[in-house]
Amino acid sequence: MTEEDLSESSQGLTRRIEELQRRHDQLLMEVEFGGERDYIVRELERLKRETKEIKKELVSLKKPPLIVGTVKEMLQDGRAIIQSSTGPDFLVSVADYLAGSEMTPGTRVAMNKQTLSIVKKLPPSIDPHIMAAEIIDKPKVTYDDIGGLEDQIREVRETIEEPLLYPGKYERMGIEPPKGVLLVGPPGTGKTLIAKAAANRTNATFIKMVGSELVQKYIGEGARMVRELFAMAKEHAPSIIFIDELDSLASRRLDQATSGDREVQRTMMQFLAELDGFDPISNIKVMGATNRPELLDSALLRPGRFDRILEVPLPDRDARKRIFEIHVWKMPLDDDVDLDLLASRTQNASGADIKAITTEAGMLSLREGLEVIGMQQFLLAMEKVLSNSPERGIRKQVMFA
Numbered sequence: 594m595t596e597e598d599l600s601e602s603s604q605g606l607t608r609r610i611e612e613l614q615r616r617h618d619q620l621l622m623e624v625e626f627g628g629e630r631d632y633i634v635r636e637l638e639r640l641k642r643e644t645k646e647i648k649k650e651l652v653s654l655k656k657p658p659l660i661v662g663t664v665k666e667m668l669q670d671g672r673a674i675i676q677s678s679t680g681p682d683f684l685v686s687v688a689d690y691l692a693g694s695e696m697t698p699g700t701r702v703a704m705n706k707q708t709l710s711i712v713k714k715l716p717p718s719i720d721p722h723i724m725a726a727e728i729i730d731k732p733k734v735t736y737d738d739i740g741g742l743e744d745q746i747r748e749v750r751e752t753i754e755e756p757l758l759y760p761g762k763y764e765r766m767g768i769e770p771p772k773g774v775l776l777v778g779p780p781g782t783g784k785t786l787i788a789k790a791a792a793n794r795t796n797a798t799f800i801k802m803v804g805s806e807l808v809q810k811y812i813g814e815g816a817r818m819v820r821e822l823f824a825m826a827k828e829h830a831p832s833i834i835f836i837d838e839l840d841s842l843a844s845r846r847l848d849q850a851t852s853g854d855r856e857v858q859r860t861m862m863q864f865l866a867e868l869d870g871f872d873p874i875s876n877i878k879v880m881g882a883t884n885r886p887e888l889l890d891s892a893l894l895r896p897g898r899f900d901r902i903l904e905v906p907l908p909d910r911d912a913r914k915r916i917f918e919i920h921v922w923k924m925p926l927d928d929d930v931d932l933d934l935l936a937s938r939t940q941n942a943s944g945a946d947i948k949a950i951t952t953e954a955g956m957l958s959l960r961e962g963l964e965v966i967g968m969q970q971f972l973l974a975m976e977k978v979l980s981n982s983p984e985r986g987i988r989k990q991v992m993f994a
Contacts, residue, residue: 660703660705660706661715662683663700665682665698666698671686672686673686673687675704677704686710688711694714696711700714701716717824736790739919740913741912745904748774748903757795772878772900773878773899775839775882775903776881776882779943782907788837795831798832799835802822802835803836804840807860808842816860820863823877834878834879835881836880838882839889840889842860843890844861865892881899907941907942914936921951927966931968942979950974954971958970
């Protein structure tokens with residue numbers, strides 16, 4: 594091959610390489626543009642969706658508001674008599690698409706503002722305070738954590754647990770199980786602990802309320818909350834309703850009463866009506882607790898409402914020793930700790946006092962840098978916790994509890 598042929602071949606290869614390089618650059622540009630195009634297409638689709646949602650939200654915001662009402666009566670021609678939230682009653686029509694919906698007296702509905710026609714069926718209304726009363730997590734307290742109340746625990750189990758767990762036993766015997774139990778006794782003796790242990794023992798829904806929460810400012814509000822409380826209990830049956838500080842709700846009725854007292858009485862009468870309305874073999878049980886039983890109205894204490902009234906007294910010596918054992922079993926005790934002596938020297942102390950003594954003894958040991966808790970710490974804690982005034986038994990100082 595001549596030199597001229599080699600030169601032409603080299604020039605041809607050079608041109609081929611340049612052409613391939615241009616094609617390579619062109620392909621790179623096409624790939625980059627294609628990626629950008631896909632990104633632009635995706636962004637366009639996303640913006641279209643957002644625009645559609647915003648337009649939909651604007652349409653809903655421009656809709657006129659609906660009036661909330663309650664069905665009082667359904668007529669045979671398909672119309673309904675409604676008590677509106679504004680006050681008066683109306684005879685209104687029902688939307689065709691709600692023809693198959695069951696609407697009974699008391700059903701909450703939404704009505705068109707202009708025509709007052711029923712356009713939507715609403716769920717029942719339950720006060721947020723009532724919804725919050727349901728205890729979702731089971732209490733961790735068991736009957737083993739309660740000392741010296743064996744008789745009271747046995748009666749609570751017969752009244753609350755067994756009718757929920759074994760209802761057939763009462764049917765075979767031909768008797769109606771008690772509806773509820775009332776726990777009375779001084780503060781700190783374990784009334785609330787018994788209720789928590791009963792909730793732990795059964796799989797029932799546990800609903801806890803303080804009596805003062807059911808007393809409201811406006812007329813009828815307290816009675817409505819009581820109705821909703823029992824309605825929620827029926828919906829979540831089997832259930833246990835525990836009302837603490839019952840004397841704030843069911844105090845004795847007086848001839849001379851203020852408007853506030855009369856509202857409390859209305860709430861109590863609704864509570865009594867709900868107790869009377871229970872089915873005898875019901876899956877709902879009521880527990881109450883108070884440390885002022887002398888303030889309760891006699892209508893609440895008659896048989897058929899709180900069938901069992903259990904006194905939860907201050908613990909005796911054996912019970913105090915058992916309570917000490919319950920609270921110290923995890924504590925590192927010195928060999929000189931004598932629980933019998935501690936139980937004998939804590940006369941008139943409640944279970945809450947004993948728990949405070951054990952806690953205070955532990956705090957004193959931590960303060961002194963000790964690894965174990967000795968008898969000296971318990972005696973100092975006892976002196977601090979039980980230093981009461983001689984007349985009324987009121988603690989003179991604030992203590993750790």
